[in-house]
Amino acid sequence: MTPLRTHLTEIFTAALDRVNPYTMITRSVCLEGETLKVSINGQEVNENLADYDRILLLGAGKASARMALAFEEILGDRISKGLICVKYGHTEPLRHAEVVESDHPVPDENGVKAARRLAELADEADEKTLVITCISGGGSALTPSPLCVDSPDGTTCITLADKQETTRLLLASGAAIEEINCVRKHISNLKGGRFLARLHPARSLTFILSDVIGDDLGSIASGMTHFDTTTFADALAILRRRGVLERVPQNVREALKLGFEEKIPETVKPGDPTLSLTTNLLIGTNRQALLAAADKARGLGYTVSPITARLCGEARHAAKVIADIARDTAASDMFTPKPACLIFGGETVVTLTGTGKGGRNQEIALAFLHDMKGWNDEKEKVAFLAASTDGNDGPTDAAGAFADAEILQKATAFNLSSQAALNANDAYTFFDTLNALHKTGPTNTNVCDLQIVLIT
Numbered sequence: 001m002t003p004l005r006t007h008l009t010e011i012f013t014a015a016l017d018r019v020n021p022y023t024m025i026t027r028s029v030c031l032e033g034e035t036l037k038v039s040i041n042g043q044e045v046n047e048n049l050a051d052y053d054r055i056l057l058l059g060a061g062k063a064s065a066r067m068a069l070a071f072e073e074i075l076g077d078r079i080s081k082g083l084i085c086v087k088y089g090h091t092e093p094l095r096h097a098e099v100v101e102s103d104h105p106v107p108d109e110n111g112v113k114a115a116r117r118l119a120e121l122a123d124e125a126d127e128k129t130l131v132i133t134c135i136s137g138g139g140s141a142l143t144p145s146p147l148c149v150d151s152p153d154g155t156t157c158i159t160l161a162d163k164q165e166t167t168r169l170l171l172a173s174g175a176a177i178e179e180i181n182c183v184r185k186h187i188s189n190l191k192g193g194r195f196l197a198r199l200h201p202a203r204s205l206t207f208i209l210s211d212v213i214g215d216d217l218g219s220i221a222s223g224m225t226h227f228d229t230t231t232f233a234d235a236l237a238i239l240r241r242r243g244v245l246e247r248v249p250q251n252v253r254e255a256l257k258l259g260f261e262e263k264i265p266e267t268v269k270p271g272d273p274t275l276s277l278t279t280n281l282l283i284g285t286n287r288q289a290l291l292a293a294a295d296k297a298r299g300l301g302y303t304v305s306p307i308t309a310r311l312c313g314e315a316r317h318a319a320k321v322i323a324d325i326a327r328d329t330a331a332s333d334m335f336t337p338k339p340a341c342l343i344f345g346g347e348t349v350v351t352l353t354g355t356g357k358g359g360r361n362q363e364i365a366l367a368f369l370h371d372m373k374g375w376n377d378e379k380e381k382v383a384f385l386a387a388s389t390d391g392n393d394g395p396t397d398a399a400g401a402f403a404d405a406e407i408l409q410k411a412t413a414f415n416l417s418s419q420a421a422l423n424a425n426d427a428y429t430f431f432d433t434l435n436a437l438h439k440t441g442p443t444n445t446n447v448c449d450l451q452i453v454l455i456t
């Protein structure tokens with residue numbers, strides 16, 4: 001590995017360490033006598049455990065098992081039972097809560113079973129139950145609970161296959177996560193606050209790790225314990241705008257239409273009385289990862305410019321912006337003085353036109369590398385890493401990929417075309433051949449993505 005790639009790896013690892021959900025929770029939650037004390041990002045909660053007969057530990061999301069591990073450490077045998085649903089491979093050894101693994105980003109049958117169990121446990125919770133819920137990104141796909149509704153027009157039941165197809169279509173359409181989740185919330189029994197409604201009348205504390213730009217609690221894992229400001233009309237408009245309304249399964253269109261005609265109930269809205277029984281606590285964000293990366297880079301001697309925690313839009317367009325800033329920085333000290341480190345955070349999308357393998361970060365790295373081809377000797381000074389903090393970029397086993405002059409040379413020597421790989425959305429194969437993927441394995445955290453540029 002080149003020295004710059006080693007630095008990129010160290011900086012990314014420092015960011016992951018800062019957003020380890022186990023550490024974030026054990027630092028902010030403690031038990032003093034019978035009082036569970038929480039102090040997170042300015043929010044304080046004191047819960048007297050003597051008021052409850054039992055504690056349930058529930059959760060969904062790629063980081064939820066790591067979050068639950070912290071609660072098992074803090075509460076031990078006080079936890080009566082629980083259920084945590086994670087992506088395959090993202091599990092932790094829990095003693096009090098059952099762990100179910102399911103699929104992401106396209107849901108599977110295991111996810112349906114987990115969602116059913118979560119709903120059953122939520123339904124059992126009463127006034128004497130304290131529910132601790134651990135929510136993180138991935139939760140939406142991991143716990144599909146397809147809506148089945150009775151209306152004056154009869155019964156409409158969405159199936160798992162309907163949800164799978166709708167997810168695939170929306171993912172490939174380049175829809176933003178807020179858009180995908182607006183649709184999900186309106187075809188689910190748990191999302192858009194409906195899980196919280198089932199917990200009623202139990203008191204619940206929900207700990208949320210954000211993988212959504214701007215940290216909207218109603219969007220993270222489709223806001224299972226939060227109100228929803230979107231409507232059936234919005235969901236239909238999104239499907240239309242993304243060009244998939246006529247292609248989503250009939251049952252989905254039908255349910256959304258029934259909702260639009262007010263024949264079935266909306267998701268939980270602001271002011272709903274069930275909301276007063278929960279406290280949603282945001283435990284970590286992309287911004288924290290970005291700041292940790294900045295601290296590490298400074299320690300390694302770089303002048304750091306954290307640019308944004310809101311990088312979004314089409315991956316290859318975002319890559320062009322990053323590449324232009326990197327090139328300017330390489331060419332002149334009037335921007336960030338060298339050695340420089342530029343850090344971006346956020347989450348982009350890929351509108352699929354090809355049939356290759358990849359993820360949004362690998363696509364950013366590929367488009368960045370492709371742009372470097374047109375540079376002069378600035379390219380010798382630059383190294384780049386784009387990676388996902390959860391360790392799975394798209395449906396691949398890589399967190400992301402590197403780009404630098406050596407990788408570019410190797411691509412030329414191997415006769416690999418970055419343009420052809422971009423056309424085919426095949427960044428994984430491209431970087432795999434060049435040994436330039438970054439693989440961390442599942443990190444059990446999830447706060448969107450980071451893109452880091454080093455310039456000497």
Ligand SMILES: O=C(O)[C@H](O)CO
Nearest residue numbers: 137138139140220221
């Ligand atoms: O699960 C989800 O809905 C996404 O990861 C956003 O949180």
